[in-house]
Amino acid sequence: MNFILTVILDGLIQASWLFVVALGLTLVFGVLKILNVAHGSFYALGAYVAATAVTTVAAHSLPPVFGFVAMLLSVALIASAIGLLLERGLLKMFYGRDEVVLLLVTYAVFLVLEDVTKLVWGVNPIYATQPYELFGNVEFAGLYYVAYDLALIPISAAVGFSVWFGLNRTVAGKIVSAVIHNEEMSVSMGVKVNRVYAGAFAFGILLAALGGALTAPKISMQPGLSSDVIILSFAIVVIGGLGSVEGAAVGSILVGLARAASVHLLPQAELFMIYLIMAAVLVFRPEGLFKRETARRI
Amino acid sequence: MKNGSLRPIVAIVPVIAAVLFGRVLPTWTLSLATVAASNALVALGIVILARTGNVSFGQGLFFAAGGYSVALIANASGITDAVMQVLMGAACGGLLGLVIGPLIARYSGIFFGMLTLALSMVFYAALVKTTALGGSDGFNVVRPSLFGTTFSDPREADFMLYAISVATTGFAGIAAMILFRSEFGLVSLAVRENNLRVEYLGISSHRVITVNFAIAATFAGAAGAFALMAQRHIDPQFSYWTTSGEFVFVAVLAGYESVAAVFIASLTLELVRSFSNLYLPNTWQLVLGMFLLAVILLLPDGIGSLWGRKRLRNVTPAKAVAAADAEVQP
Numbered sequence: 193m194n195f196i197l198t199v200i201l202d203g204l205i206q207a208s209w210l211f212v213v214a215l216g217l218t219l220v221f222g223v224l225k226i227l228n229v230a231h232g233s234f235y236a237l238g239a240y241v242a243a244t245a246v247t248t249v250a251a252h253s254l255p256p257v258f259g260f261v262a263m264l265l266s267v268a269l270i271a272s273a274i275g276l277l278l279e280r281g282l283l284k285m286f287y288g289r290d291e292v293v294l295l296l297v298t299y300a301v302f303l304v305l306e307d308v309t310k311l312v313w314g315v316n317p318i319y320a321t322q323p324y325e326l327f328g329n330v331e332f333a334g335l336y337y338v339a340y341d342l343a344l345i346p347i348s349a350a351v352g353f354s355v356w357f358g359l360n361r362t363v364a365g366k367i368v369s370a371v372i373h374n375e376e377m378s379v380s381m382g383v384k385v386n387r388v389y390a391g392a393f394a395f396g397i398l399l400a401a402l403g404g405a406l407t408a409p410k411i412s413m414q415p416g417l418s419s420d421v422i423i424l425s426f427a428i429v430v431i432g433g434l435g436s437v438e439g440a441a442v443g444s445i446l447v448g449l450a451r452a453a454s455v456h457l458l459p460q461a462e463l464f465m466i467y468l469i470m471a472a473v474l475v476f477r478p479e480g481l482f483k484r485e486t487a488r489r490i
Numbered sequence: 491m492k493n494g495s496l497r498p499i500v501a502i503v504p505v506i507a508a509v510l511f512g513r514v515l516p517t518w519t520l521s522l523a524t525v526a527a528s529n530a531l532v533a534l535g536i537v538i539l540a541r542t543g544n545v546s547f548g549q550g551l552f553f554a555a556g557g558y559s560v561a562l563i564a565n566a567s568g569i570t571d572a573v574m575q576v577l578m579g580a581a582c583g584g585l586l587g588l589v590i591g592p593l594i595a596r597y598s599g600i601f602f603g604m605l606t607l608a609l610s611m612v613f614y615a616a617l618v619k620t621t622a623l624g625g626s627d628g629f630n631v632v633r634p635s636l637f638g639t640t641f642s643d644p645r646e647a648d649f650m651l652y653a654i655s656v657a658t659t660g661f662a663g664i665a666a667m668i669l670f671r672s673e674f675g676l677v678s679l680a681v682r683e684n685n686l687r688v689e690y691l692g693i694s695s696h697r698v699i700t701v702n703f704a705i706a707a708t709f710a711g712a713a714g715a716f717a718l719m720a721q722r723h724i725d726p727q728f729s730y731w732t733t734s735g736e737f738v739f740v741a742v743l744a745g746y747e748s749v750a751a752v753f754i755a756s757l758t759l760e761l762v763r764s765f766s767n768l769y770l771p772n773t774w775q776l777v778l779g780m781f782l783l784a785v786i787l788l789l790p791d792g793i794g795s796l797w798g799r800k801r802l803r804n805v806t807p808a809k810a811v812a813a814a815d816a817e818v819q820p
Binding site for chain 1 (some may be wrong): 545593597599600601603604605607608609611612614615616618619730731732735738739742772773774775776778779780782783786787790
């Protein structure tokens with residue numbers, strides 16, 4: 193019983209930060225129809241920026257709460273700036289090209305960002321553990337957890353709900369949904385698709401970086417972070433259906449549970465399990481669990 | 491296909507010339523050209539498959555499968571003959587392609603890409619955790635021989651590998667040119683344009699995709715054997731998504747029109763990589779990324795479009811019709 197609870201809690205903790213990252217990936221795909229390979233790089237960027245913010249705050253011997261807030265703010269600022277810059281300055285030039293070409297463009301961005309993070313932060317592991325001790329430890333049904341980990345669950349639920357609410361219950365969100373469903377029609381209705389693209393891309397990047405910032409206190413930042421995360425978030429959005437918010441939620445819970453279960457039962461099989469699930473979903477439901485099938489031309 | 495006016499058989503001449511040219515090349519270019527030829531072979535497979543409208547992001551799977559099976563056979567039974575190893579790599583890749591092909595032929599577009607990526611990553615994850623195969627460190631294999639001769643002089647060994655890889659890739663290129671002109675090659679193009687209409691004509695588009703997929707897998711398996719022989723070491727990185735991404739990179743760099751462009755693209759990539767590795771050891775990925783962006787921006791249809799313009803123009807009306815069709819449909 194305890195074992196099952198451990199797996200579920202660990203799984204949900206994993207799922208919570210993965211969900212924030214995957215949500216960004218699925219939104220960018222939904223609006224821009226780009227599978228962003230560089231998404232993991234922005235996760236890494238967020239983690240590194242967060243680490244810098246946390247250590248700067250700690251160096252001025254301010255309380256760790258400031259570190260936590262500074263980390264979120266600095267990441268939000270930098271990610272949205274870079275997102276806007278990239279979309280307006282680079283991606284814009286490739287719209288209308290084959291989706292494989294766009295994928296390769298983001299692959300190029302991934303390569304560039306790999307080296308940029310190495311140049312800025314070096315290759316040695318960086319730690320930013322101060323916020324991790326912020327909320328202390330808690331006992332939950334006989335299990336001891338770091339409260340920060342458990343706090344990730346409501347935080348990511350709040351992020352997910354805000355995105356869902358924003359998309360479905362606000363005017364701006366309705367416009368974005370309109371662009372997702374039919375771009376040409378929205379253009380003819382007077383929607384400024386350019387702005388929607390820029391906003392959606394920047395927001396997607398922001399979510400990736402936020403995921404990085406939230407996990408930064410838990411992990412050590414070093415090169416190679418981005419390519420592992422992109423591969424996990426790919427699996428999540430493909431399982432859930434590209435472009436679907438609900439799908440990203442279910443996908444990340446599945447992947448989180450699969451990770452937690454295999455870590456406890458069969459540590460060798462972690463990545464293997466996740467990709468097996470992804471392949472199985474693709475074989476039986478290629479559109480993902482949550483995406484409606486679309487009509488095709490004959 | 492640049493050599494539109496050239497008969498494919500004539501293309502044997504530049505292949506032989508390229509092999510002989512290796513005698514006068516400095517040693518460092520030999521290994522570079524070997525890697526370039528091996529990558530070109532995989533990218534050629536991607537181009538062949540792309541003619542059906544599907545791009546595989548998981549060619550690393552067959553690349554690794556070819557490499558690992560050759561390495562295992564070499565270590566277990568002592569078969570070190572280079573030609574045998576290439577044949578075995580190709581056979582293993584091709585067989586795996588025939589198994590996976592029919593499953594994967596049902597998908598198209600981004601799902602095809604994602605599924606191939608997922609399969610290669612399943613293989614990667616399995617390899618990393620298989621301690622019997624050295625886990626993430628991989629294992630070493632002995633130096634290859636040729637027809638019973640072992641090469642103690644490293645220059646001779648390098649030239650032998652260069653000659654075999656360039657010749658194999660060259661002949662694969664000639665085979666591809668013949669394939670592109672054949673009825674089957676033209677049907678493959680038709681599948682890309684509209685697979686349902688191909689089915690109405692009584693041709694199974696699944697079978698067309700499967701066969702093309704198996705050809706691409708065979709090429710990738712053979713290339714895996716080359717990479718193994720060149721490095722004398724194998725590790726799960728062979729199947730990682732960045733490896734597969736590089737192959738697609740070469741294919742897109744080349745454009746889908748010309749066979750010769752694949753070789754040039756692969757060589758260009760290796761040159762850019764090794765020079766930036768040499769002079770900018772900390773930022774070679776940055777240079778590679780910038781180079782990739784520049785090529786995609788400046789040569790939208792790849793290197794092949796530099797001399798394939800006339801052919802491209804011929805293709806345009808069909809594309810326009812297809813686009814018009816797409817707009818008519820609700």
